[in-house]
Amino acid sequence: MPGERELIDEQIAYYRRRAAEYDATTTPPGDPFAAESEQIEAALEAFRPLGKVLELACGTGSWTRRLVLHASEITALDSSPEMIDLNRLKVNDPRVRYVVADVFSWSPDSAYDVVMFANWLSHVPPDRFDDFWALVERCLPPGGRVFFVDEAKDAWRNEERLSEEFLGPSGAHLVRRRLRDGSAHRVIKVFWDPAELQARLRGMGWQVAVAGTGSFYWGEGTPPNRPRRGAPESPEGGT
Numbered sequence: 001m002p003g004e005r006e007l008i009d010e011q012i013a014y015y016r017r018r019a020a021e022y023d024a025t026t027t028p029p030g031d032p033f034a035a036e037s038e039q040i041e042a043a044l045e046a047f048r049p050l051g052k053v054l055e056l057a058c059g060t061g062s063w064t065r066r067l068v069l070h071a072s073e074i075t076a077l078d079s080s081p082e083m084i085d086l087n088r089l090k091v092n093d094p095r096v097r098y099v100v101a102d103v104f105s106w107s108p109d110s111a112y113d114v115v116m117f118a119n120w121l122s123h124v125p126p127d128r129f130d131d132f133w134a135l136v137e138r139c140l141p142p143g144g145r146v147f148f149v150d151e152a153k154d155a156w157r158n159e160e161r162l163s164e165e166f167l168g169p170s171g172a173h174l175v176r177r178r179l180r181d182g183s184a185h186r187v188i189k190v191f192w193d194p195a196e197l198q199a200r201l202r203g204m205g206w207q208v209a210v211a212g213t214g215s216f217y218w219g220e221g222t223p224p225n226r227p228r229r230g231a232p233e234s235p236e237g238g239t
């Protein structure tokens with residue numbers, strides 16, 4: 001098995017190269033999951049991501065453009081400058097501050113009212129799951145909130161163009177993706193069962209609820225209630 005760092009770098013390179021075709025290749029024609037997407041969009045509306053929001057792995061901005069409807073300011077982070085350029089074009093809002101960074105090497109520069117990530121948790125290597133959530137916790141002062149959404153299974157398995165090609169033994173969480181230029185790339189892909197994800201996070205002290213729509217899930221909640229050391233200061237005028 002390749003090293004984890006090598007896979008993370010490969011995943012970063014893959015998304016940089018995919019940026020220009022990302023929007024056109026995320027949904028099949030006549031999107032069969034439109035109703036599920038609408039359910040999750042409604043959940044985000046009900047959640048109301050107010051105040052100072054951090055979006056991790058923001059991509060081309062499909063969710064950033066929803067966050068700006070509520071947030072007073074957004075930090076949108078992604079390792080791909082190409083994704084960020086497209087996000088900037090799509091969202092076109094001066095309240096969004098863009099950061100090009102690798103989530104796994106980044107430290108929060110501020111505290112946030114809300115941390116949001118879409119279609120990202122499935123790309124976090126299982127061995128880095130706890131560290132990733134510790135990072136989210138560091139970004140959120142008491143009262144802060146998290147919202148996340150992702151695929152619960154290979155939703156596109158009947159779509160030749162979009163279905164996942166799994167590599168290695170089951171549990172390797174590794175897939176091969178192809179781009180339009182024919183190049184092949186390895187990507188980490190963990191399909192979390194919503195109930196298992198909720199139990200795992202609650203076991204870590206998060207007060208979260210994770211709901212499935214069938215092919216997708218979304219979760220929302222608050223960080224563990226424990227003393228913080230070295231956390232960034234709370235945002236001013238937080239919600």
Ligand SMILES: C[S@@+](CC[C@H](N)C(=O)[O-])C[C@H]1O[C@@H](n2cnc3c(N)ncnc32)[C@H](O)[C@@H]1O
Nearest residue numbers: 015057058059062078079080083102103118119
């Ligand atoms: C599946 S896309 C999701 C994009 C967006 N959140 C959405 O839902 O449309 C994954 C995103 O993660 C970014 N990414 C991959 N590895 C990363 C890393 N190590 N640190 C930060 N961003 C990363 C990619 O550039 C890509 O924009």
